[in-house]
Amino acid sequence: MADEMVRRAQLFINTTYEGVPGIPQLDVDGKTGWATMYALTRALQHELGITALSNNFGPATLAALEARFPVLESGAPGNVVRIVQSGLYCKGYDGGDISGLYDERTAAGVADMKTNMGVAGVYPRGVVPKVFKALLTMDAYVLIEGGEQSVRSVQQWMNARYVNRRNFFVVPCDGHFSRDVQKALMLAIQFELGMSDDVANGVFGPGTQSGLKANTVRDGSTGVWVQLFSAAMLFNRRAGVSFISTFTSALASAVRSFQDFVKLPVNGTGDYRTWASLLVSTGDATRKGTALDCVTEITTARARALRSAGYRIVGRYLCNVAGTSLNKMIQPWELETTSQEGLRVFPIYQTYGGEAGYFHPHQGTVDALDAINWARYHGFGPATRIYFAVDYDAVDADVTSNIIPHFRAIKETVEEYSPYLVGVYGARNVCSRVAAAGLTSASFVSDMSTGFSGNLGYPLPTDWAFDQIATVTVGSGDGAIEIDNNIASGRDAGQSSFQPDRPEELVDVDFDAGRRPALLADVRAYLESLGIPEKSTSGLWQSYTTTEAFDIVLKFDKLMTSLSQRLRMRKALIQVPIMWEIRHFTKQDLVSDDFVRSYHKGLPGVRDCSTGLGQIFAATAIAARNYSIRHGFLSGVQLDAADDDDIWQVWQRLNSDPIYNIGTVPHVHIWGADDVGAPRPSLTYSQQDTLKVLIRYQGTDSRAEEGGRQRLGLYSVFESHNAALRAQ
Template sequence: MADELVRRAQRFVNTTYNNGATLGISKLDENGQTGWTTMYALTRALQYEMGITSLSDSFGPTTLSTIGAKYGKLDGTTIPSANFCRIIQSALYCKGYDGGEIDGTYNSRVQDAVVKLNQNMGVSSTYPGSSLWPKVVKGLFNMDAYVTVSNGSDAIRSIQQWLNGRYILRKDFYVIPCDGHHSRDVAKSMLYAIQFELGMADGTANGVFGPGTQSGLRSHTVSTGTTGTWAQLFTAAMILNKRNVPFGNFTATVRSGVESFQSFIKLPVTGSGDFQTWASLLVSYGDQSRPGTACDGVTKITPARAQTLKDAGYKYIGRYLYNSSTSSLPEKQIQPGELATIKEYGLRCFPIYQTWSRSADYFTYGQGTNDAFMAIEWAQYHGFKPGSIIYFAVDYDAMDGEVTDYVIPHFRGVMRTIGENSSYGVGVYGPRNVCQRVADAGYAAASFVSDMSSGFSGNLGYPMPTNWAFDQIVTLTVGSGAGAIEIDKNIASGRDTGQGDFDPGSATDGLDTDLDKAAYQASMLTDVKSYLTSIGVPETGGDGWTDSDWATLGGISTTKAFELVLSADWLFTSLARQLKLRKALIQAPVLWELRKLNPLDFVADEAVKLGVKDDSSTGWGQIFAWVTIDARNYCMQQRIINGTPLTGSDTRTVWDNLQDPLYNIRSVSYLTVYNAHQLGISRPGLNTGAADTQALLARYNGTGDDAAKYGRELMGLYNVLENYNQLSRTT
């Protein structure tokens, strides 16, 4: 929502500083919306007015020290110029305070706003009156809020204000937000506060949980009856970790809260604020020397290494189902005979699935679907029993917006695929915020928390996820000689105990693979076009299409239909491998139906959207919703897929779902299985004969002469596709 006074501030920058050219920036968009672009421009303007020649977006040490050296503090007697004052007034408006008329006068309205700003920051006792001190100015020229926002906690805000008020005069402590939300800055300010209270001098205190800080905390256990600053710091840390205790003295209520926290985080339940409890409250990895009963690693568990781990107290071992590289970390994937060794030594294994997953652009709904199919197949290959939780990795510091836009849709694809196609559970590996948000969305039963990455923004300022199963805290080497092994030590909550016994595993011999596109895509397209042309299906047009309709409605050429099918090759492969049938049996009708879309199909779909019709054949595979319901229900009855039986009342929901190519293609595969049942023939497999294959293709179009013709035409297309699929799986 636009704010006219913010718009005036933006206009002031543009008119005063040559549309930003003087400041080395582009002209501001006069949209009336506060943002970093505007704050950066005001920061540069402030630097310019102070005579700083190297302008920067950052309100850094030079800007801060220049204010102190030139003016001491800013008020009506020290502000050097009207434009300087206008910059302050503009910043106040962008921060939500009354900056007067942006007239260059440090008047009573500006003074009242500064008094309110100091109060909101919690520094009014240190900085009484209406003057702007350098650190307050620094806090003014950023996007931090000093009032509770977005359902923030008033208790957290009072802690933020307390920290500001108590430590603002320390050299390296700057104003932190007072918005009621824990954050990276707040977490670091807590460490500074503890270091200051331990007696560390300015320049020594650094906000890092290092040896000196750890040593000092070991002698500052707090317990029932403790009062003063250490009790305040401890209760503040509890509140920041979403523990419902009062801020201040260590009371019986605090003790009860500590016991609950210690039990949750799997520390000895002492009820006191001892070192381990301090550590778990202050940094994500906590006390890295505490014993763990779980671990994960990229090294094969040999008998000697299994004995090492068992002797060291480890019970649960995380191992990777798959490794996309054969040269990097060659033992990352579970190796032949390894699970038998784990079982022999009385250990248990929890499976992890990861290929890349190290940047936001990896994560999509489709990739989640693909990963889930791959994870199911590899889990079955290795012999993990139904009920095993597979942990899907988010192995980078995902920003909260990226979690919303990328990670959550990815895990929606994972959860839907795992839920429909297996009896496995879904877990998430990643920073705290990622784990909690995926869990809150309903897409993970358990979390494997990458807490040793303590600098991740998704760990700093976030409490331990409520569904945590494993807490990864440090990398170390245990054992010696043949038994030596590098592991990541994990704390186990008991939510997931992995698997201690394994099925024989499933074979993958003869199953389809992804098409070798580099070798075969071009020639495959040539043969597809040649075959379709031979039976009267040209590259474009046909089936009642006029040139005008083709351009207007967007007819799909043979090449385009082929490219669409190839774009989902991974899905056709996954479904074929999951159902143990030939993927050409799914590809052929989808490619055909895409190419044969005609104007009447568009009209029928529009009629459903308008509520004139209840159903139509739709989507890539041109399937009716009622047929999809029958096919899916049959596959549920046969325990081929999981789900809740569908009824006629689900028709519109299913029809809408069929607009999603992933759902549509999956439904094609289930219909193929169902059609075998309707024909009274064997379920399609890897060696289904030509007669049954043609019968299945014909049944896709119903019964009768038209269906028989359909089957004959699709059989030729099937043969073309199967030829190249066969070449890919045997090379």
């Protein structure tokens, strides 16, 4: 929502600092944001005589401010006061008119903010440098939505007690635990341990660990260490905890619950291991777990070494990453070895996944199908949980924009095509948010990445199954193996029985981009032999050239490959209808689509039409998917083609979701084969049966037969290149 005084603050910046290098002109929209705060920071730096302006209110800015204005109040230069007044308005406080005069209203706004920060008793006068620094952030000092008053009390207490320590700066007082608040708590502990400002750094290092081992708190303990311990419990969202200075029986009960949750010895005391689990994502990284994950084959010698070291559950990778030399996947006979030696296995699926751009619904569908195919290949049975990896420091915005849509597609696909369960591997925030969206059933937490923003300031996910805390080496000689040591919660016991599903027939593989020119040339030549040039010149308007249609097919190659592998049919059977229908897409198809939308709005129109990349009728999709559900090729609820609501629901997905549309094509073939008395499409399908399903995809009249024969030629073009690739 726009605010008039924020708008005036933006105008002040634009007018006063127009032409000053390093101070950008702002959008005058009246909306507080980092752009405005950064501009105010740069304006302050300019007023202090700093020439290298930056968004960072760092040590140089702080030092210059301390030298010029150790306490800023009445009599300060007008523009510096205007920066204070503008910052107050951006924070939601009354700063008086942006006049440059530090008047009673400005002083009252500053006083209100310092009270909310908890530092009014420390800084009774004016704006001191640390308060100025806090003023020019987006931190809130009042309780905001979702915040807890008990957490805010701790934040205010820490500000009041430690703000005059050199490395401690004003933290938010919004009732939310965050990475800045976690670091502040660590600094507070180091200060109470007697560390000097030169030593205290907010890092859980050897000195801090040693100090905490000497500061166990228990029932009856009092003082600042109980306050710090209860604060840590609050920050970890433990129920029934208050910010207190006396260790009560209620706190002891909450500690026992927490210890049981993180799988520590349950004793109800704030001992070192409990402190560690509250303060850092690994907890005590020297703990010995009963689970592990690794990129190395588990041989008999290694399995025996792991078993002797107390390990019982192994996480192994379903497949390798294309284009890399690391062979991290489960090896032939490895699962038999692990089972014989008393180890159970849980599968991990990771290809790349190292940046936000990897994660989107199309990739999620492809990953799910690929993981299903590999899990079946290795022999994992029903109810196996596959952990899909998010192996980078995903910020919260990435989780919203990319990772959740990606996992929604994974969940839908896994539920449609397999009896498996979906898990997630990632930082705490990633795991918690994906689980909260109902997309996973357990989390494998990458707590070893202690510096990840998704681990700092977030509690352990409630559905955690495995907690990865340290890399260690187990065994010696032939039995030596480097592993990631994991704590197991008991939520996932892994699998011990395997029935590999490895077809003798060669399945299709991903397309080699190096073959694009040759395949495109063959496709173009064949279509031209039918009188279909690269670009249509007839009066019938067509949207796509042959090359454009071909490139759309290649864009979805991984999806088509995975579908063909999962359903054991030739990929060309999926490629051809998509290529053909895109190349023949016309303006009339758009008109037909509009007629369907009109009908379902209660206006004149048509109930159904072919639509989307594969030009599929909703009624056909329903019939095909129902058939596959009945015969076990898909899971889901059967729909009714006589029901307008079901038709509209499916038609919209066919029209707007290319993944759903392409995913429907092989089921139309399976249903169509049954309709014309042909066997189900397979990896050894005859040309005669291929022709039958291509004709049926077109329809049942004479035009469908002619079109099917034309498509059979295109099928032969695609299949010749696919066959060459799978034979390599």
